[in-house]
Amino acid sequence: MAGLTKLGVGADPQIVLPDVLAALDRDGGVIVENMLGQAGAGRIRDELAADFDRWKPGSRSDLDVWQTFHGARTIRFTGLAARSDAFVQYGLLNPLLLAVSDALLLANAADYWLNTGQVMAVGPGEPAQYLHRDENNWPEAVADGRELTVSAMFALGDFTRDNGATVVQPGSHRLPAGVRRGPADSDGEFETAFAEMPAGSGMIYTGKVVHGAGANTTDEWRHGMHVSFVVGWLRPEEASPLMVDRDRAAALPPRARDLLGWGSYHSDGGGRTWLVDFEDAGRLFASEPGG
Numbered sequence: 512m513a514g515l516t517k518l519g520v521g522a523d524p525q526i527v528l529p530d531v532l533a534a535l536d537r538d539g540g541v542i543v544e545n546m547l548g549q550a551g552a553g554r555i556r557d558e559l560a561a562d563f564d565r566w567k568p569g570s571r572s573d574l575d576v577w578q579t580f581h582g583a584r585t586i587r588f589t590g591l592a593a594r595s596d597a598f599v600q601y602g603l604l605n606p607l608l609l610a611v612s613d614a615l616l617l618a619n620a621a622d623y624w625l626n627t628g629q630v631m632a633v634g635p636g637e638p639a640q641y642l643h644r645d646e647n648n649w650p651e652a653v654a655d656g657r658e659l660t661v662s663a664m665f666a667l668g669d670f671t672r673d674n675g676a677t678v679v680q681p682g683s684h685r686l687p688a689g690v691r692r693g694p695a696d697s698d699g700e701f702e703t704a705f706a707e708m709p710a711g712s713g714m715i716y717t718g719k720v721v722h723g724a725g726a727n728t729t730d731e732w733r734h735g736m737h738v739s740f741v742v743g744w745l746r747p748e749e750a751s752p753l754m755v756d757r758d759r760a761a762a763l764p765p766r767a768r769d770l771l772g773w774g775s776y777h778s779d780g781g782g783r784t785w786l787v788d789f790e791d792a793g794r795l796f797a798s799e800p801g802g
């Protein structure tokens with residue numbers, strides 16, 4: 512069985528960055544222990560505990576395709592920046608995930624923003640999710656050699672093969688652009704790896720690699736948190752500024768605000784989008800009178 516490379520990160524993510532990028536280039540995904548840290552994972556879980564208790568498992572969609580994708584025994588919710596300071600500190604502003612996104616996405620865009628931050632708590636008895644590529648959210652923009660999105664699946668609790676660790680097909684990111692969906696063992700073209708990792712770790716992966724949540728055959732929940740970025744010229748999956756209101760945004764660091772869509776996009780070619788009164792949305796937070 513193919514495995515994913517496992518690395519560890521210390522205080523300076525730049526040290527491990529070349530190894531992370533090499534593993535992503537080779538396999539499309541890489542596990543980084545301590546990416547959130549035990550403390551970060553613990554604080555996020557504590558701050559989201561009431562939401563985990565409140566949300567019911569299952570999809571909120573009427574469509575079969577989404578019900579299957581979301582899973583009847585999986586709890587999912589978004590809006591994490593509105594709910595948790597620790598999410599902002601450890602997830603949204605995660606230094607290694609930002610460094611990887613700089614390296615892969617700034618080749619194709621002047622900036623990027625949050626695609627979505629969501630928890631995926633896979634419950635006992637949940638079958639494996641069908642495999643997919645995240646970049647197919649934007650089929651019109653998908654192209655060979657162009658990275659549109661970078662993701663991390665963070666382990667808020669231990670990920671094991673039995674409790675639903677993310678399934679990855681290493682090397683599948685090299686397949687030609689196109690929709691790839693199906694059960695984990697559908698084609699046999701690629702070997703399957705399981706992102707088994709201790710709480711506080713993250714599995715970084717590109718939008719091109721085929722992956723999905725594993726089956727949970729245990730009687731425990733698998734607590735995961737997905738954080739992904741998308742190039743600034745595409746519309747993200749999650750409407751973050753509709754979830755994070757202006758007062759909440761004002762309390763966040765400027766980079767966090769930009770990533771959440773409370774800033775504008777300035778293309779390298781001079782075009783500007785997502786403006787407020789013809790100027791950068793960041794001016795909404797300027798302290799000068801009339802700013």
Ligand SMILES: O=C(O)CCC(=O)C(=O)O
Pocket residue numbers: 631640664675676677678722723724725735
């Ligand atoms: O929960 C996981 O391990 C992966 C989930 C996933 O890829 C998704 O829902 O898009």
